[in-house]
Amino acid sequence: MSGIPVEAGAHADDAAPSPKEAAASIVAFPDGPLLVRGDFELVDPEGAALPRRRRTIALCRCGASALKPYCDGTHKLIGFKAAP
Amino acid sequence: MKQPSARGTVSELVLGIITGVGPAQPALDGLPDAVDRAVVSTPDLLFDDDLQLALFCLYELHYSGIDGASTDWEWNPTLIGARGRISAAMEARIRQEVALGELPAAKSEAVAAELFRMTGEAGGPSMSRFVAKEATDQQLREFLINKSIYQLKEADPHTFAIPRLTGRAKAALVEIQADEYGGGRPARMHSALFAKTLRELDLDDTYGAYLDTTPAITLASSNLMSLFGLSRRLRGAAVGHLAVYEMTSSQPNRLYSRGFKRHGYSEEAREYFDEHVEADAVHEQIASRDMAGGLVESEPDLLEDVLFGAAAALYVDGLMTVQVMDAWAGGRTSLLHSAASPV
Ligand code: FES
Numbered sequence: 001m002s003g004i005p006v007e008a009g010a011h012a013d014d015a016a017p018s019p020k021e022a023a024a025s026i027v028a029f030p031d032g033p034l035l036v037r038g039d040f041e042l043v044d045p046e047g048a049a050l051p052r053r054r055r056t057i058a059l060c061r062c063g064a065s066a067l068k069p070y071c072d073g074t075h076k077l078i079g080f081k082a083a084p
Numbered sequence: 085m086k087q088p089s090a091r092g093t094v095s096e097l098v099l100g101i102i103t104g105v106g107p108a109q110p111a112l113d114g115l116p117d118a119v120d121r122a123v124v125s126t127p128d129l130l131f132d133d134d135l136q137l138a139l140f141c142l143y144e145l146h147y148s149g150i151d152g153a154s155t156d157w158e159w160n161p162t163l164i165g166a167r168g169r170i171s172a173a174m175e176a177r178i179r180q181e182v183a184l185g186e187l188p189a190a191k192s193e194a195v196a197a198e199l200f201r202m203t204g205e206a207g208g209p210s211m212s213r214f215v216a217k218e219a220t221d222q223q224l225r226e227f228l229i230n231k232s233i234y235q236l237k238e239a240d241p242h243t244f245a246i247p248r249l250t251g252r253a254k255a256a257l258v259e260i261q262a263d264e265y266g267g268g269r270p271a272r273m274h275s276a277l278f279a280k281t282l283r284e285l286d287l288d289d290t291y292g293a294y295l296d297t298t299p300a301i302t303l304a305s306s307n308l309m310s311l312f313g314l315s316r317r318l319r320g321a322a323v324g325h326l327a328v329y330e331m332t333s334s335q336p337n338r339l340y341s342r343g344f345k346r347h348g349y350s351e352e353a354r355e356y357f358d359e360h361v362e363a364d365a366v367h368e369q370i371a372s373r374d375m376a377g378g379l380v381e382s383e384p385d386l387l388e389d390v391l392f393g394a395a396a397a398l399y400v401d402g403l404m405t406v407q408v409m410d411a412w413a414g415g416r417t418s419l420l421h422s423a424a425s426p427v
Pocket of ligand 1: 074075
């Protein structure tokens, strides 16, 4: 994965995202994790890539996951609330 | 798939026809009446070994096929008719049982909230807590054998729904399924991870290897997915069903993994469960809001079907769990004829 953001207008002729569409997006799910989709890298403080097994990931924001930084569904058990 | 043994008149007729035992025509001529009689007289279709096995075999013609059965049988009108008759009765049986609460608004957030409510409330005994804390080694094996009938083709039934969706719901379903199929890496396919777990426990990972010991209700759980997946009319139900599967997976799989660890099984053996903890924490969000919610927003008429599919999944899988846990509580095997028990 390149991790290089698509520049607006740089690929006018191919199927690249339209200028308005970001290279990556983060969806804040109510009462749940942050879902990260698209072209991005997940790294530690030194810049080394963290183990990642899928394109779209869910990052824990309740603090209770045993798989941090990923969500493991524990937010439901602890009744985590966040809107959005 | 390996040919199973018949369990009664209808499955015997079906298997005889497709595997070419004797001339097909007389059996084909007799099939509609035999199916009718069986459907009318069964005490409970969901627990009927003969009918569930027949239905399972008829559906399997659309998946991996059955050893010795010509591919020509897949669209044979008489077989399709028999399949339709059994599956219609099964759908009616389930519709009688599941009650939907007050319908939420046909909005993504409201649909997701209702699905979270339904899956959060699902009562019944907890298989995952039992597996984590108490199950014996033999029970872990039975647990895998019971699961193998679906998990070795995990994701396939819902994939049939892809061309029937559009836009946001379709993109969401494809995003989930791409992950289920390993994101392009065959060894990461969930079905392949499950096969690895079976091998780690010295069980047979051939599809259908344990079909003869699989109880009717487990076949019914699998047949329900095919029923939804193969019918455009029921595309909403297919989506609701998948949403429930994704939304009731993360935590249970963490507990399953714990149970296998308790018995000393390796990380390799547990990878299938560990993968689901992480994957389904992602999938449940996509499934509830983008897939189910997205479908209802684009086709509001499907709201009730989506919730029906969800309720049906919870109901049928709940029956399956109760049957297995009852058997274990009584010190019995949850599989058919333990004499032939493979382990
Ligand atoms: S947000 Fe899901 S476990 Fe923390």
